[in-house]
Amino acid sequence: MKLSKDIINCKSCIYRNLLYEMLSDEEYEKVNTSRTEIIYDRGELMIQEGGEINEFMYLRKGLVKMYKTNSQGKDQILTINKPGDFINLLSIFSQKTQQYSVSALEETHVCSVKLDTIMEIIKSNSEFAIRIMNRMSYIADEIIKKRFEINQRQVKGRVAYMLRFLAEQIYHKNEFRMPITRRELGELISMTTENTIRTMSEFKKDGIIEMDGKNIHLVDFERLKKVCEMG
Amino acid sequence: MKLSKDIINCKSCIYRNLLYEMLSDEEYEKVNTSRTEIIYDRGELMIQEGGEINEFMYLRKGLVKMYKTNSQGKDQILTINKPGDFINLLSIFSQKTQQYSVSALEETHVCSVKLDTIMEIIKSNSEFAIRIMNRMSYIADEIIKKRFEINQRQVKGRVAYMLRFLAEQIYHKNEFRMPITRRELGELISMTTENTIRTMSEFKKDGIIEMDGKNIHLVDFERLKKVCEMG
């Protein structure tokens, strides 16, 4: 973890419209000055479940996993987040601590704005407050929907669903390098590592995917979709 | 579904402090006049996934299930809601339609406030806006945590977890009448009806619970807790 040296002004940030479009110049300046950009290395823990919340954080670059650890020390991954995503918005208004852990799956750049500043603007700008509510609602929905989709499938369907998710939502192509291990893929779909690996092998044998280590190619996307729909 | 005739003023409502404590007299009056109280019978559909959102709704009396229906027509229940709970708050800011269906498990009284009125107050009263955000965050968290807890258990643990939930969170005693069928219990824990019934029978045979139809008595709560912790 280190501070970024070349910080971009929010005005030229591609994620500006996600959140800040309705701010006044003055409010805008407040955000800009209370803002830092932090770089996390692959594997670094960015947010610890139970930790204090002082910053409002969102991704500018990279990929992270959001997860919870159970009493036996096993992780359950809730989502994979990409640039433009807010990674602790659901915790901020819990009036408590961070509700989920977040760690970097690759080098990740985070914009971090002091929570006080954000709260100040929420109080003075209702349009901004409503936008924040929209984002909260969206984030909650995405997590809940994903669990809904996963719970109604069995292993093959779950793996297929996640491969589609990675291809369609994260990489926007059928060929990519897996950002997570097979164990983490298992933690994402609530399955054992062995079963997850076996299913991937089966997909390979069946000619649905090609795979060389972490490099994945979804060669028969139509069949993958079919597995995803029923299995 | 019918309108309630004896509507209580919000000022004497026991749920007032959940939400309205910081409103001005004027805002208060706005809520009170744009408010209706609706009574739903057991089994009635109160909110349909995909439907339009015009009202802000919360329970004053009764019990409901919040659920989603998958493409094969199977339901998955997300939560059971009780008086004081907001039943469409997560949908309101989705800028779309109702994200979940809600139906009454028993005679249920709902306070329904025009969404326009709520939005108006959010815009004029930032304290109220923040309270709404707190509630949203809480609701999302409860749903996500519950899925987290359920996913890491197998059938016995899941059934035990839900029985504890009903006893501790809903009825506040170890003896109660099940508000849902065994099928619905299965939909709540992502298991088949047969397995759910079998597990309940097993608990009975093992002397953990006593059961006569829908009447449940958790006679050996300590053992139930133990099953809940590991199984």
Added chain:
DNA sequence: GTCGTTTTATGAATTATGTCATATTCAAAT
């Protein structure tokens, strides 16, 4: 009350998933 439908219940067969053991490959650290 009677009829029809849903719910509860249980057994047997089948399938899915988890566990344990073991081997190989890969990648990071020295």
Added chain:
DNA sequence: ATTTGAATATGACATAATTCATAAAACGAC
């Protein structure tokens, strides 16, 4: 380059869960 630990891979076996079949009990509509 070598070591070490993690990740991938696979088989055999045990366990868990689903499916299908069937039946009794409970419940609502008439």
